[in-house]
Amino acid sequence: MTTQLKQAAGKVQPNGNPLVAHRYGADPYALVFGDRVYLYMTNDALEYDENGVVKENSYSSINTITVISSADLVNWTDHGPIAVAGPEGAAKWATQSWAPAALHTVIDGKDKFFLYFANNASGIGVLSSDSPVGPWVDPIGEALILRSTPGVEDVTWLFDPAVLLDDDGKGYIYFGGGVPEGQFAEPGTARVMPLGEDMTSVAGTAAVIPAPFMFEDAGIHKWNGVYYYTYCSNFYDGQRPEGSPPAGEIAYMTSSSPMGPWTYQGTILKNPGHFFGVSGNNHHAVFQFHDSWYIAYHAQTLSKAQGIANGYRSTHLNRLTHHEDGSIPEIHADYEGVQQLAMLNPYERIPAATMGWSAGVKTEYLAEGGVQAVTDVEQGGWIGLSGVDFGSGAESFQVSVLSLEAGGVLELHLDELAGPVIGRLTVPAADGSQEWVELKTEVQGAEGVHNLYLVFTGESNKSLFKLAAWQFTAQGH
Template sequence: MNHANPTLFTAAVGKIPPAGNPLVAHKFGADPYALVYNGRVYLYMTNDVLEYDADGSVKDNTYGNINKIGVISSDDLVNWTDHGNIVAAGPEGAAKWATQSWAPAAAHKVVDGKDRFFLYFANNASGIGVLTSDSPTGPWVDPIGEALILRTTPGVEDVTWLFDPAVLVDDDGSAYIYFGGGVPKGKDAWPDTARVMQLGDDMISVVGEAVTIPAPYMFEDAGINKVGGTYYYTYCSNFFQGERTAGSPPAGEIAYMTSDKPMGPWTYHGSILKNPERFFGVGGNNHHAIFSFGGAWYIAYHAQTLAKALGVSNGYRSTHLNQVVFEDGAIHEIQADYEGVKQVKDFNPYVRVAAATMAWSAGVATETIVNADDPSHATQAVTDIDHGDWIALSRVNFGAVGASSFQASILSEAGGVLELRLDHADGELIGTLHVPAASDAAWTESETQVTGAQGVRDLYLVFKGEPGTKLFKLGYWQFGE
């Protein structure tokens, strides 16, 4: 069997099975920040989107048009659900006073007995805003109608870039926000532009005055974690090309400092993640978030791997995941790679699965589908489906008895077939769902029989139909035992 025959199916680009990185291949996502809640990790990302010049060529990412925040989540770290974009800034955004939404940070806290979620973001480099929600996926609202942190905030007047927040909710319920960046002229070794400030109990106000974190060669990208009784502040070093102080971080690397208090004093230790150029052959800025999930530690970071594969390495970033080891108060050096991390649990096909859940994909996009009965709770569908496109899931556990049926929610366009295959896009065929051409623009439930789906296998949903036409949209699916 030829698993790379382009006449049978679309070739994967950027993320090639069985690789785990980048996390998704149907969209970009930069400056990742992790929130773990109720057995899932949610990643919030700057919504990089290709920009074009007048001739239709991809130009460098200016970041100026980014006013959305992308969200994906997973409970196994390999199969990721796309939750679409949070419209954070701009005339249509939750925070209408803001023009951009960069480098988000998320936090969860129980307030007045209720789970509350807080999303902090940078309005370019001029200030930091906050949104709130009752859910990690929204809907989100602006609770204060203005920036949380501005240059009038005590202790930040001299910060070059007021951006890149990170938030820690401590064991006693107190919370702290870390932010800042930039290099004042002549201060490459000690920019003194990193800050920490206490948040109010409500998480939408600040207390007192921001305190400087003396991070050597600071550039951007605050990170904060508490392991045992030690606070770890992490950041990206600047790109100063002159002679660097002995023991300082090399250019564009993630470095760390520690303290026994959330606001310092801090002790510098060293670099833990080299620039993406070292691992992937394409550089740029370095941005990360470290989090604990299922008893292990991980780092989410970005690199231009998908952009490189598409031939547009112009500043468009994708999120990756690798493991982190803390030992005796130190962080081991991290190895970034395409392989990624091990899947922590099998995937259950016998529950309703949002179609925009995938480990790998080829040719597809996702689109927000608004529920007319409840516009505040939209879902993501797999769209832009052409002949040969596919999505795939890793380590799907069909059990010893196996699956007998498959049903899906579909909005037909030209129509076609959905083939269910195992392990490869041209692997063993276990079922075929026929989708007639659309008679009206309505979502329908369709079902077909399945045979041969047993044990733990990778699952491929392969789309076939008339070449050159859009076949259908896929909302959700589920197998029956």
């Protein structure tokens, strides 16, 4: 029997953008820790009307932030949603969690992580953790920044934070947005202020960043001693003075100090509609990973491929460079994405929610095992991994699996979905125990570097099993 494979949507081999195809993720912010990049994103989720038709994204019910990470920038591990706002969240005083920012520092000899978020457009909160993936707590039990904060009384939208930990260990937070009536050219709604040493307080009075045609989306990075403040321009459709940023583009200003004064320089990234044929707001983050610079941004490419581009956004990644004079050349956004930085080691335990490409699968956090698992595995569903280095050869494959009513078969293919089969593992139907088990099978023909595909077969229209992690064993081990 030939398996009818699910078709990839949005992220199609060999492209790297959007980063994942099994969930949305907007307003990306990057944190580099160790040898991994962690991307924190607004957890866009489909909204439906009374007839079950997908509505325009209202953002009103978003109270979680999702995080993915990667060591190679092509295969991404889904760590699941962070419960931020509302009764189930860490910050119960908040109602929404949008546009996160993250920071890592060392306090009293221990790694500490801070996650800043917008409570709609009315304030900014902060969570803390000992790990980049949580668990997270609210260390202050209230908002970090409100309109009562000195210097922010007139900010239209109190949201979209970005944070900088400077070389001297001092922290700064950048935020704000919106356009007071008629003030498109000079909204005056961008702000910066120092963070306290604890990173959970602010100090002094917020300073105005005079960003031309400011709209939203604060960004900050430092290169060669220069501070770069980046932001999204507003959508004013009237005449703009020469040298002003066009509508909905990422613009940048520079300074020799984290607090300014700032000099406007130009724009670096056009609106997503210019590249992908589907417009919308523009949101970004600039970061360095190893020796290169990157820009993360969102576009409605996955939802467009699904026929529902109603404000549901997905994160993308492209290279960014600095000229010797400090200027940033314009970025060309595309589906291709960035080069894979390292091969995937299959002899380490790999979370099943690690994907280069996928179709017909979802992920969710399962309390029974405390794991972000691959779930809703269907007949013809699959996961693809890019650049897997088997070295001199693998002899077996092991997976942590939770059987469901139907059970099924996990096939291992090399190079492409219909490529050579190196092994098959049968997952028996559930016996009612609801326990994770380790299953193992022999493999043959896995040597050198290949793309790897986990293809799922079984009874149609039924969920087959759930996966937590997998690992190969090298020959002779």
